[in-house]
Amino acid sequence: MKLINICGTRPNFIKIAALMAAYEHYSAIEPLLVHTGQHYDQRMSDLFFRELGIPQPDVNLGVGSGTHAAQTAEIMKQFESYVLENRPDAVLVVGDVNSTIACGLVAAKLGIRLIHVEAGLRSFDRTMPEEINRLLTDAISDMLFCSEPSGVDNLLREGKSAESIFLVGNVMIDTLLRNRDKAEDSPILETLRLDGGDYAVLTLHRPANVDDPDVLAGILAAIGEIQRHMPICFAVHPRTRKLLAQNTKGPRLEEMAHVRLTDPLGYLDFLKLIAHARVVLTDSGGIQEETTILQVPCLTLRENTERPVTIQSGYNELVGMDPDRILSGWKRATNGSAPTGSRPELWDGRAGDRIAKILSDNV
Numbered sequence: 540m541k542l543i544n545i546c547g548t549r550p551n552f553i554k555i556a557a558l559m560a561a562y563e564h565y566s567a568i569e570p571l572l573v574h575t576g577q578h579y580d581q582r583m584s585d586l587f588f589r590e591l592g593i594p595q596p597d598v599n600l601g602v603g604s605g606t607h608a609a610q611t612a613e614i615m616k617q618f619e620s621y622v623l624e625n626r627p628d629a630v631l632v633v634g635d636v637n638s639t640i641a642c643g644l645v646a647a648k649l650g651i652r653l654i655h656v657e658a659g660l661r662s663f664d665r666t667m668p669e670e671i672n673r674l675l676t677d678a679i680s681d682m683l684f685c686s687e688p689s690g691v692d693n694l695l696r697e698g699k700s701a702e703s704i705f706l707v708g709n710v711m712i713d714t715l716l717r718n719r720d721k722a723e724d725s726p727i728l729e730t731l732r733l734d735g736g737d738y739a740v741l742t743l744h745r746p747a748n749v750d751d752p753d754v755l756a757g758i759l760a761a762i763g764e765i766q767r768h769m770p771i772c773f774a775v776h777p778r779t780r781k782l783l784a785q786n787t788k789g790p791r792l793e794e795m796a797h798v799r800l801t802d803p804l805g806y807l808d809f810l811k812l813i814a815h816a817r818v819v820l821t822d823s824g825g826i827q828e829e830t831t832i833l834q835v836p837c838l839t840l841r842e843n844t845e846r847p848v849t850i851q852s853g854y855n856e857l858v859g860m861d862p863d864r865i866l867s868g869w870k871r872a873t874n875g876s877a878p879t880g881s882r883p884e885l886w887d888g889r890a891g892d893r894i895a896k897i898l899s900d901n902v
């Protein structure tokens with residue numbers, strides 16, 4: 540089976556790493572790797588290939604940034620030519636970014652089998668660009684690999700056939716478990732002058748949080764208060780860096796003595812950082828899952844999550860964007876007793892292998 544695998548953004552690289560490693564054990568699969576170029580900064584792309592040992596892509600489409608329509612259209616144009624040249628048996632997409640739906644549409648319209656990994660997740664919030672990408676990609680996919688039971692339920696409710704749905708576990712967690720020991724060698728805590736168990740980590744990049752200056756100002760006000768009690772490492776996404784530079788509302792991060800601002804961190808540094816944090820504040824999808832496995836309390840700065848199993852596990856709490864709610868969530872997470880919870884079903888480091896086996900059996 541000639542299988543084109545798509546990656547384009549930071550979380551895609553982390554997921555695709557697990558799949559590329561798994562294919563090595565299945566000779567029936569001949570994988571090709573396409574990088575769309577949606578993320579391109581060294582710290583958002585190359586660093587992950589190097590650290591995670593991902594093979595160099597067979598092609599980088601180099602599409603870069605743009606509006607949703609421009610970026611999606613550019614990926615489609617470039618990817619269509621590549622598919623016509625290479626004639627794959629199937630195309631595999633992961634996650635919910637613009638590269639996912641763009642390449643998915645190209646495959647479906649050329650009549651090529653489309654496989655979606657991380658299928659069925661739903662926030663039920665169509666103001667999120669990712670929710671549109673998830674709904675549309677699943678609607679046109681032939682094989683749907685789910686990371687948690689809610690994904691299976693959502694797909695069945697939307698009318699997908701039970702034979703096309705497979706609950707396989709979480710490829711992002713495969714990569715975490717594979718790198719957990721290695722990450723311990725990272726010197727990041729010393730570099731940032733942080734003591735294990737005594738600091739918070741923050742990431743922010745959702746348009747709903749960073750594009751609206753009033754919402755961003757409210758979040759910054761909560762951060763300003765929390766850092767008076769505990770140092771905070773804020774690993775700033777390039778989208779957010781741009782918006783923070785333009786933002787004139789709310790307190791200034793540079794004036795917060797206990798906030799450590801960093802560029803986006805490499806995978807191993809970031810894994811070590813969150814593994815030893817007292818609490819993580821984030822609007823990331825993947826980080827909600829990683830903290831669940833690391834058993835670190837996570838405050839999700841959103842009103843909903845497409846990953847409900849992380850809430851059921853006891854380690855994730857939705858606190859929205861209101862400063863008072865963020866602060867009371869932080870108090871609960873840091874004052875109370877540590878949550879106890881169980882590892883979600885099949886988040887055991889073998890999701891990639893299950894996917895590769897199913898694909899190999901269905902050549």
Ligand code: UD1
Pocket residue numbers: 548549550577578579580583604605635636637638668669744776777778779781824
């Ligand atoms: C994208 C995904 C989002 C995912 C996130 C992971 C979509 C619609 N969004 O959001 O679902 O959670 O990636 O990080 O696909 N930029 C750089 N350098 C880069 C990449 C981006 O400077 O390497 C800046 C550019 O100014 C760009 C902006 O970030 O315009 C946004 O990039 P884009 O890929 O469009 O969306 P993300 O916010 O990164």
Ligand code: UDP
Pocket residue numbers: 549550553742744774775802803804805806807809810822823824825826829
């Ligand atoms: N991550 C990283 N360095 C950082 C921030 C995040 O390596 O500075 C990793 C994180 O561990 C997770 C992934 O990037 O595996 C999440 O990506 P992101 O939050 O950008 O996207 P999302 O998961 O929200 O789509």
